[in-house]
Amino acid sequence: MAVLEIKKYPDKVLMQKASLVEEFDGRLQKLIDDMIETMYAAPGVGLAANQVGIPKQVAVIDVSTEEQKLPLITLINPVLVHFEGETENEEGCLSFPGYYTIVQRHEKVVVRALDRNCNQIEIEGSGLLSRALQHEIDHLNGVLLIDRIGRLKRDFFKKRFQKERKRQQVNL
Ligand code: NI
Numbered sequence: 014m015a016v017l018e019i020k021k022y023p024d025k026v027l028m029q030k031a032s033l034v035e036e037f038d039g040r041l042q043k044l045i046d047d048m049i050e051t052m053y054a055a056p057g058v059g060l061a062a063n064q065v066g067i068p069k070q071v072a073v074i075d076v077s078t079e080e081q082k083l084p085l086i087t088l089i090n091p092v093l094v095h096f097e098g099e100t101e102n103e104e105g106c107l108s109f110p111g112y113y114t115i116v117q118r119h120e121k122v123v124v125r126a127l128d129r130n131c132n133q134i135e136i137e138g139s140g141l142l143s144r145a146l147q148h149e150i151d152h153l154n155g156v157l158l159i160d161r162i163g164r165l166k167r168d169f170f171k172k173r174f175q176k177e178r179k180r181q182q183v184n185l
């Protein structure tokens with residue numbers, strides 16, 4: 014297993030729609046293992062394959078807390094099949110280090126996907142799990158945190174982000 018480099022905004026691979034996984038081969042198993050290790054090392058509660066530069070429909074999620082251990086979820090070709098309610102909460106993303114913003118999401122979702130052994134699974138989530146499922150499915154569609162906020166906030170973010178990048182370039 015290996016910790017992979019996490020691509021940061023505005024890397025183009027993050028805006029790319031990931032393609033369906035068709036082969037459940039050794040390469041896929043290695044990618045999943047590396048993504049799990051990368052997510053835990055970050056640390057994050059979810060990671061999509063485009064975030065490690067591979068635009069394939071693979072995501073991993075673990076929303077465990079110290080108080081509550083929950084199963085690690087691997088999603089291949091996930092599809093949102095049901096959603097209800099609305100909720101707003103603060104959200105971050107490993108591809109936008111240090112940036113958090115309020116994002117509106119469905120309160121409860123049901124996602125159908127394949128697991129790493131090509132078995133069909135259905136996952137029902139509310140709370141943080143629901144948020145993570147929607148965030149990772151967004152990633153696989155090339156949709157980012159800043160696409161989920163209003164235009165004014167997005168423009169503000171882009172300006173601030175460019176300023177920070179300029180500063181970093183000077184400091185090199
Ligand atoms: Ni993210």
